[in-house]
Amino acid sequence: MREGWLRAAAALVLLLAPHAATAQPNRELRWAGDPEGGAPFVEASASDPSQLVGFDVEIAELIARALNRQPRFVFIAFYSIDQSIARGDAEIGLSGIEDTPSRRSTLAPTIPYYAFREVLAVRDADANRYRKLGDLAGRRVGTLSGTIAYEILLRAEREHGVTAVSYDDDVHPYSDLVLGRLDAVLLDNVLADRRRKVVPGFVIQPDSVATGHYVGVLSAANAPLRDSINEILKGAMRDGSLERIFRKWDVWNDDQPPLHARVFAGETIEPYTGVDSTSDLAPETTWNVAVRYLPSLLRASIVTLALSCLAMGLAVVLGVLIAIGRVYGNAPLRAALLGYVEVMRGTPVLLQLFVLYYGLAAAVRLPAFAAALLGLALNYAAYESEIYRAALEAVPKGQLEAGRVLGFGERQLLVLVRAPQAFRFALAPMTNDFVALLKDSSLVSVLTVMELTKQTQVFATNIGSWVIPGSLCAALYLAMSLPIAALARVLERRWKAPTA
């Protein structure tokens, strides 16, 4: 009987063995990409949003198939792909990732699998006016942050006086161009061509500003896997499967055969061409880059501080008015103000910023800084109003009755008795909110405002590490928030101190 059980168990192990082998985690190829605005690289399928489509999706499948693995997609924000790959969240990043000197020095990029051009897009009416970056002195030119194009624009800021505007996605630069918020967009021809099919009103200038290549990125420790993938990509170039993928997505062009030829010939392929080799895009030491970025970080800190102070000032004024309305107003006014507070507190500030800047653009075309200021102020006003309302209601009833018996009307009571006492109750939570606002101001980078966190992100992307940029950024935030907290403590102490 016992032998029978053992035989059955052994048979079960044998039966399960092959399946166990295929279910091992290393049979998956985890690949990272960003489907947000990622067409034609990686995007959610229009017919089935749970499915991903795009030429990078098909290249990932091609590589996984050749490695005898199952592709598994890992969603990583575009600007974080390098760091995620380095820390092992996925084995390869494929999302229209550009070949750059810093990626070559910190990661293990694959061979280039696609050649692109950085092209300038301008409104139809400006086609003859703005042909190259040098024509755009004093004009706003948008691009995706953390890209070669952004670095080119930073250089053009110094050389030609253009204003570089950074975006987190590649969709809104073109809509803002048509709306008039930008005068030009510098991005890959793949993105520009794709956008032009759906957004009318702009043209792509024929002369390219620079050329570059897309690569897959792996961590430096994954160099052996990278070598295997290189062979797979070469094979796909040779047998035409890569060309079929690009043709399917309508991105095959005359730039690709020369790239394939150079790959087959074993030539050293530079990351990009058309940009001065002594420019900021050349490899630099981390220290040099830190020194180069420090003025930008300080400028971004000023933006953060100015935005936070102005937004808080406006939020305090609006918050006081809302709180007074809620305490003294009639029933309809109280209901309306409660509705406002609940809507603003119950929806993400990021969504509110998007609606204010992009959603209302057809009706009200707010400049980015004004939209950021208004968005933060309107959101924080809701929170402030709750603090002030609670503080007003915390003033003892006896204080108000004493004032009424003396003959004060409600308005005088508010100004002379209630508000001064309520302000003391509100001071500590207000300080807390101001420090929170200082940090929440980083959200406005989605509206193209280059504040401290965004500038740090650009810095980190450029050097491929968060250690120095993150430390500098943290130090700057602390340098701004600690004095605010200290000032609040002094004020609290002063008002509590005996005067006799």
Next chain:
Amino acid sequence: MTCALEVRGVQLRRGTRAILENATFDVAPGEVVAIMGASGSGKTTLLRAIAGLERVDEGSIAVGDVVLTREVTPATARRLRDWIGMVFQFHCLFEHLTVIDNICLAPVHLHRMPVAEAATRATDLLRRLGVEHRSAALPRELSGGEAQRVAIARALAVDPPLLLMDEPTASLDQDRRLELADVVSGLVGRDRTLLIATHDEEFARAVATRILRVTDGVVREMT
């Protein structure tokens, strides 16, 4: 300006509970009347109703030429303020202001008195009440007796014909009660009527010309 008080058939309820039942009495100008009663008997509510802080359900209260009934218009409430001053049981001094600023607040902001004049008068009041040396203190730094005197000074600063005092001896020890009796006696005059709610019979007998007793909301003359 002299102030007579006439309370006629005042009823005041909280839900189904009657706080005041047909309260009826008169106070002549210059009188010092003590209203006595146990805790919860309704004497504080009666004072608050006279001060316009509670609305009566029935009856009327005439303070000088102002008559309070069930409906009190804002204009009536404003006119009442010319007649009345009140010292609360827990003083209710404005916590954010110093003693001198507490006293000057109404003269300066309501009666448009120049700040310097208001301060001089406030200092004089504090001297008469024996707390001049505390003029720069904040309310939380005062003892119960000091706070009581400052509250009296604040009420007197607008020179009200009718002064209401709610449990003035509640937070005072024996010595302070006697001192307060002297202070209150010093306030009495033909131009000022005093109505004092207290459960302290000794104090009441020391200062009052007449004593009323409130029992379960009913006001009776005490012999």
